[in-house]
Amino acid sequence: MWLTRPFSERSTLVFMAVLIAAMVLVVAANLLIPADHPLHVSTYTVTLLGKYLCYALLAVAVDLVWGYLGILSLGHGAFFALGGYAMGMYLMRQIGDRGVYGDPVLPDFMVFLDWDALPWYWQGFDMAGFAFLMTMLVPGVLALVFGFLAFRSRVTGVYLSIITQALTFALMLAFFRNEMGFGGNNGLTDFKELLGFNIAADSTRIGLFVASGLALGLGYVLCRAIVASKLGRVCVAVRDAEARTRFLGYRVERYQLFVFVISAMLAGVAGALYVPQVGIINPSEFSPLFSIEIVIWVALGGRATLYGAVIGALVVNYAKSVFTGVMPEAWLFALGALFILVTVLLPRGIAGLLKQRRRDDEDMRDETALIGEAGT
Amino acid sequence: MRRLSCGRRLCFGLVMICMLLLGQGVSAAPASEDPGAMLLESLAEASFRDKEAVIDSIASSGDERAQQWLDAFADGRLQQVKDSGQFVIVLESRGREWPVADALTLKPIGEMSRRDLSRIRINNALRSHLDGMQTLLDLNAEDVELRLQAARDLLGEISQDSREDIARLAQEEEDADVAATLNQALALYALEQGDASAISTLSGSLNPKVRAALVQASRSDDGYLAERASQALADIEQLLTLNRAAETLYFGLSLGSVLVLAAIGLAITFGVMGVINMAHGELIMLGAYTTWAMQQLLPHQPGVALLLSIPAGFLVAALVGVAIERGVIQFLKGRPLETLLATFGVSLILQQLVRTLISPLNRSVMTPEWMSGSVMINDALSLTLNRLYVLGFALVVFAALMLVMRRTRLGLEVRAVTQNRAMARAMGIRATRVDILTFALGSGVAGLAGVALSQLTNVGPNLGQNYIIDSFMVVVFGGVGNLWGTLVAGLSLGVINQVLEPWAGAVLAKILVLVLIILFIQKRPRGLFPQKGRAAEG
Numbered sequence: 070m071w072l073t074r075p076f077s078e079r080s081t082l083v084f085m086a087v088l089i090a091a092m093v094l095v096v097a098a099n100l101l102i103p104a105d106h107p108l109h110v111s112t113y114t115v116t117l118l119g120k121y122l123c124y125a126l127l128a129v130a131v132d133l134v135w136g137y138l139g140i141l142s143l144g145h146g147a148f149f150a151l152g153g154y155a156m157g158m159y160l161m162r163q164i165g166d167r168g169v170y171g172d173p174v175l176p177d178f179m180v181f182l183d184w185d186a187l188p189w190y191w192q193g194f195d196m197a198g199f200a201f202l203m204t205m206l207v208p209g210v211l212a213l214v215f216g217f218l219a220f221r222s223r224v225t226g227v228y229l230s231i232i233t234q235a236l237t238f239a240l241m242l243a244f245f246r247n248e249m250g251f252g253g254n255n256g257l258t259d260f261k262e263l264l265g266f267n268i269a270a271d272s273t274r275i276g277l278f279v280a281s282g283l284a285l286g287l288g289y290v291l292c293r294a295i296v297a298s299k300l301g302r303v304c305v306a307v308r309d310a311e312a313r314t315r316f317l318g319y320r321v322e323r324y325q326l327f328v329f330v331i332s333a334m335l336a337g338v339a340g341a342l343y344v345p346q347v348g349i350i351n352p353s354e355f356s357p358l359f360s361i362e363i364v365i366w367v368a369l370g371g372r373a374t375l376y377g378a379v380i381g382a383l384v385v386n387y388a389k390s391v392f393t394g395v396m397p398e399a400w401l402f403a404l405g406a407l408f409i410l411v412t413v414l415l416p417r418g419i420a421g422l423l424k425q426r427r428r429d430d431e432d433m434r435d436e437t438a439l440i441g442e443a444g445t
Numbered sequence: 446m447r448r449l450s451c452g453r454r455l456c457f458g459l460v461m462i463c464m465l466l467l468g469q470g471v472s473a474a475p476a477s478e479d480p481g482a483m484l485l486e487s488l489a490e491a492s493f494r495d496k497e498a499v500i501d502s503i504a505s506s507g508d509e510r511a512q513q514w515l516d517a518f519a520d521g522r523l524q525q526v527k528d529s530g531q532f533v534i535v536l537e538s539r540g541r542e543w544p545v546a547d548a549l550t551l552k553p554i555g556e557m558s559r560r561d562l563s564r565i566r567i568n569n570a571l572r573s574h575l576d577g578m579q580t581l582l583d584l585n586a587e588d589v590e591l592r593l594q595a596a597r598d599l600l601g602e603i604s605q606d607s608r609e610d611i612a613r614l615a616q617e618e619e620d621a622d623v624a625a626t627l628n629q630a631l632a633l634y635a636l637e638q639g640d641a642s643a644i645s646t647l648s649g650s651l652n653p654k655v656r657a658a659l660v661q662a663s664r665s666d667d668g669y670l671a672e673r674a675s676q677a678l679a680d681i682e683q684l685l686t687l688n689r690a691a692e693t694l695y696f697g698l699s700l701g702s703v704l705v706l707a708a709i710g711l712a713i714t715f716g717v718m719g720v721i722n723m724a725h726g727e728l729i730m731l732g733a734y735t736t737w738a739m740q741q742l743l744p745h746q747p748g749v750a751l752l753l754s755i756p757a758g759f760l761v762a763a764l765v766g767v768a769i770e771r772g773v774i775q776f777l778k779g780r781p782l783e784t785l786l787a788t789f790g791v792s793l794i795l796q797q798l799v800r801t802l803i804s805p806l807n808r809s810v811m812t813p814e815w816m817s818g819s820v821m822i823n824d825a826l827s828l829t830l831n832r833l834y835v836l837g838f839a840l841v842v843f844a845a846l847m848l849v850m851r852r853t854r855l856g857l858e859v860r861a862v863t864q865n866r867a868m869a870r871a872m873g874i875r876a877t878r879v880d881i882l883t884f885a886l887g888s889g890v891a892g893l894a895g896v897a898l899s900q901l902t903n904v905g906p907n908l909g910q911n912y913i914i915d916s917f918m919v920v921v922f923g924g925v926g927n928l929w930g931t932l933v934a935g936l937s938l939g940v941i942n943q944v945l946e947p948w949a950g951a952v953l954a955k956i957l958v959l960v961l962i963i964l965f966i967q968k969r970p971r972g973l974f975p976q977k978g979r980a981a982e983g
Contacts, residue, residue, distance in 0.1 A: 141782045141785070215963075218963075218964070218967045219966075219967070221967070222966070222967045222968070222970050223970060224966060224967075224970050226781065226782070227721055227781045227782065227785065228921060228966070228970065230782065230785060231914075231917045231918075231921060232921075232962075232963050232966060234914060234917075235914055235917075235918060235959050235962065235963060236959075236963060238914050238959065239955075239956045239959040239960060239963075242952050242955055242956050243952075243953075243956050245952070246952055246953070357914065361786070361789055364786060365786060365790075368786060398797070398800075398801055401793045401794070401796065401797035402793075402794055402797050402798075404790070404793055405790040405791065405792070405793030405794035405797065406790065406794065407790065408786050408787055408789055408790020408791075408793065409773055409787045409790040409791065409794075411786075412777060412783040412784075412786050412787040412790075413773060413776045413777065413787060416783065
């Protein structure tokens with residue numbers, strides 16, 4: 070089957086082995102090693118790592134479209150946030166009458182706004198299955214509509230980047246409005262339960278960590294399968310020479326649309342797993358800065374490798390946690406410098422460095438071709 | 446102000462004499478030495494009927510303090526200390542202890558308990574007598590502006606008594622505006638008395654008082670009067686709608702001019718050179734901060750500082766732009782997506798630099814006097830001056846840029862390098878130098894935008910971020926590589942935004958505009974004015 074094909078590649082096997090080993094180690098270190106032991110991993114750290122894994126999945130989604138399709142999307146933060154909001158709506162409905170105002174149906178902020186009924190788009194979010202489906206469908210549909218319009222009229226390159234950024238910005242402004250019914254700038258928070266489990270409990274947190282890891286693994290394999298298939302080869306052709314591919318008879322916009330939607334749905338899943346772990350979703354996730362930050366994770370890790378995106382997401386976010394803890398002022402300097410250094414000095418990212426060490430001639434040739442043509 | 450200080454000097458002299466003669470303190474100085482004191486004395490003691498005459502004698506006394514006394518008297522602030530009989534003017538009547546000034550010297554003498562003071566009493570008849578006197582005084586003033594203002598204030602304030610005087614004044618008035626306003630005021634009075642013929646004088650006036658009187662008249666029992674009044678009202682409504690449309694247009698053009706200013710530099714770097722500069726917003730911010738810094742250097746000359754910061758803002762932004770071009774962009778030639786990311790990094794660094802070096806908080810930039818205030822077109826429409834200046838500035842900058850691009854050697858070389866780099870180089874154009882100069886030009890214009898923006902919005906580290914997306918939208922909407930397109934796109938986006946705002950709200954209007962642009966790009970991916978020919982293929 071096409072989904073198993075990636076496992077014949079060495080890189081997929083290594084990646085999955087490392088991921089699973091790391092997850093087992095973290096969970097074991099949390100559960101089996103006593104709390105006062107230096108090797109013990111606290112539940113806080115587990116949640117933090119779970120958050121990183123969500124970011125990594127998001128980065129993989131961005132790498133799929135940027136690395137293999139040449140679409141620099143500055144809107145993936147929006148897909149991520151929409152998935153997160155869908156999950157947040159489910160979690161809000163789970164609060165039930167335990168909110169501050171004790172209304173059995175309406176979330177607190179709606180009571181506060183004097184609304185007397187749920188808006189239509191909140192219907193059905195008390196059902197887990199429906200809500201989980203929505204975490205993928207909502208970003209997917211948005212990507213479908215937006216992508217259909219954009220790719221049909223052959224908006225590509227920098228133009229596409231700019232209008233995806235405008236889309237994200239417009240969504241951010243919209244979600245900041247109280248009248249939208251998503252809690253305005255406070256967003257959705259004060260969650261209590263997920264599928265009946267207490268969301269603050271250690272066991273739930275470990276469960277979420279494992280779920281994030283599994284989602285990352287599955288997402289990675291899915292992307293790898295797409296990339297390795299004939300579809301993936303066409304994508305790379307589109308990235309490197311769109312007009313030529315079109316002249317060869319391929320309906321370029323269909324390939325672009327398909328991959329773009331898949332990528333948006335992956336971003337939605339990442340957002341959905343992210344929200345219960347951080348306990349809040351608010352419009353700041355839509356900020357253009359966040360979307361462009363994701364791109365730099367991928368750029369640092371190395372474009373068009375998928376595992377590079379994971380590495381980049383983990384490294385940058387770990388650095389962010391450290392920096393914002395020690396000297397918060399310096400973080401933006403560091404991030405800004407990272408943007409410049411990676412693009413100017415390290416165009417192939419960390420993955421490129423790893424490959425260079427292997428001195429794999431064939432890869433080298435591929436990569437050079439990629440860098441030479443992808444930008445134009 | 447001058448009058449006050451003269452009075453003060455005079456009083457100071459008086460006080461000195463008193464002190465020399467009597468060796469006593471100010472507060473205990475006997476009032477009888479001062480002719481003004483006797484006037485106040487009689488004002489305090491006279492009955493309401495006689496007070497009118499005292500007021501007239503105070504007004505005609507020629508005493509420089511008379512104005513202040515009468516003002517204070519009208520407001521009930523002219524008071525007498527119960528024990529000593531000293532006259533004081535209450536400066537602020539809040540709480541129990543009131544700060545007061547001596548009425549004769551006009552100098553503050555500390556606080557007094559309100560229980561120790563008694564007010565010199567006044568009634569409404571006296572008050573309107575005072576008001577009328579003031580208005581008549583102003584109507585006789587030399588200054589046309591003062592007369593016009595007094596005439597405007599008269600609308601709806603004419604009474605049976607003053608009608609004669611004002612009719613006479615209106616006849617004698619030389620200035621047409623003042624005479625017209627006076628006649629309007631008289632007509633308004635006539636209308637209130639039920640005179641339908643007055644309506645013809647009033648129709649076309651946008652004054653709310655006239656409107657209120659007409660509404661009143663349109664409900665009257667007199668059929669003819671009611672009909673005429675409703676007709677006049679309909680005319681006024683139409684005029685008001687027109688004025689409101691003009692106001693929307695003005696605000697739209699003003700917003701549009703800001704967008705044009707912010708985007709026009711980008712139209713050069715992105716549109717002409719094809720370089721994505723995400724730090725463009727931060728260059729705008731630097732221009733705004735230059736204005737702030739200039740005003741710090743010249744704290745008492747905000748106007749001069751503002752004028753100086755026009756070249757300074759251009760230079761600062763242009764230099765930073767050159768640094769960005771040399772330091773980052775030149776290594777990323779032909780890789781627009783990477784350029785986007787790298788310059789975004791630059792923008793983060795510049796923002797944080799400003800936060801660290803200056804302050805994360807907004808700085809306030811002063812507006813010079815000649816830029817504040819507004820131009821009154823009529824009662825319903827007034828244009829704020831600072832926006833008018835920015836609109837003019839935007840057009841000047843645009844015209845200058847057009848000249849540079851069309852009429853100078855640099856413009857020629859830029860267009861040559863844009864169209865065919867290799868060929869241009871073969872013709873002896875130093876492409877690298879052109880790159881630097883073009884980028885400096887685009888960046889410098891961003892700095893100019895910042896100088897202008899400092900007069901309209903808060904100057905803070907996030908200033909640039911608020912404009913970067915809008916600027917890109919304007920450039921893309923107008924058609925990349927086309928300066929005219931940028932002008933048209935910026936102004937029309939501004940107007941569209943203002944038209945949408947009343948019924949959609951500010952945020953929703955912005956969202957709608959963004960969505961409109963996204964949809965527009967579907968239809969015309971290359972903007973309003975796409976480039977034609979070979980350049981379009983790039």
